[in-house]
Amino acid sequence: MEEIDIWRAAAAALKLYGDDAALKAAIRADELLDEGELKGLEVWKRIVKAIKVLEIQRPEGVALN
Numbered sequence: 461m462e463e464i465d466i467w468r469a470a471a472a473a474l475k476l477y478g479d480d481a482a483l484k485a486a487i488r489a490d491e492l493l494d495e496g497e498l499k500g501l502e503v504w505k506r507i508v509k510a511i512k513v514l515e516i517q518r519p520e521g522v523a524l525n
Contacts, residue, residue: 461503470510474518482511 473481489504 461506466503466506466510467514469507470514473507473511474514479515482508482515485511 492500
C-alpha cells in the first residue's frame with residue numbers, strides 16, 4: 461500500500477472513530493494476525509503508527525469527528 465494511502469486511512473479512521481481510532485486499528489491488526497494475513501497486518505500496523513502521529517499533531521481541543 462502506498463504511503464499516501466496509509467495516511468488517508470489514518471485520517472479517515474480518526475474522523476470516523478475519534479479517540480478510539482488507534483484502538484480500532486490495532487484490533488483490526490490483531491484480527492489479521494489471527495487469520496494469518498501478514499501483509500494486511502503490516503498495513504494496519506502502519507496505519508496505527510500514522511494515527512498516533514496525527515493524534516500528536518492535532519491541536520488540543522480539536523475534535524476530528
